[in-house]
Amino acid sequence: AVVSTQSTGGIVQLAMYLISVSTEIRIFDLASFSGYKYVHMILCVIMAIFLGSMGYYIAFIYSSAAIVYFLICTLRYIILPEASGADRIAHGSKRRNNLLLLIAFIQPLLMFWLTYHVTYGPEPEVIKGKKL
Numbered sequence: 001a002v003v004s005t006q007s008t009g010g011i012v013q014l015a016m017y018l019i020s021v022s023t024e025i026r027i028f029d030l031a032s033f034s035g036y037k038y039v040h041m042i043l044c045v046i047m048a049i050f051l052g053s054m055g056y057y058i059a060f061i062y063s064s065a066a067i068v069y070f071l072i073c074t075l076r077y078i079i080l081p082e083a084s085g086a087d088r089i090a091h092g093s094k095r096r097n098n099l100l101l102l103i104a105f106i107q108p109l110l111m112f113w114l115t116y117h118v119t120y121g122p123e124p125e126v127i128k129g130k131k132l
Contacts, residue, residue, distance in 0.1 A: 053119040064108035
């Protein structure tokens with residue numbers, strides 16, 4: 001979990017350097033924002049345990065939408081500094097907007113990658129005629 005969070009923060013930090021975007025966001029902020037996905041992953045796994053694959057997909061869709069909305073609303077004030085104030089629409093550079101969307105939309109992809117085995121994994125082995 002820690003490695004995934006740090007690598008996500010490092011990838012975003014590298015992307016910010018490569019596209020020459022300078023913001024006030026630090027690596028610890030990125031690590032904390034990328035750590036929110038673990039709460040949603042736990043919710044998805046619990047739903048998969050109790051409701052099967054359909055519960056997993058419903059929880060995953062809801063959690064993905066919630067985390068993307070949260071990250072876009074929160075990070076736009078850090079990445080797009082001109083979005084603060086009464087202006088509800090952020091008019092930033094294209095690179096900054098793309099960075100914001102990258103950070104927000106990579107989280108559901110990582111959530112799915114880390115939890116897809118819950119529904120796509122092998123079937124439980126049969127021991128003496130009973131499933132585990």
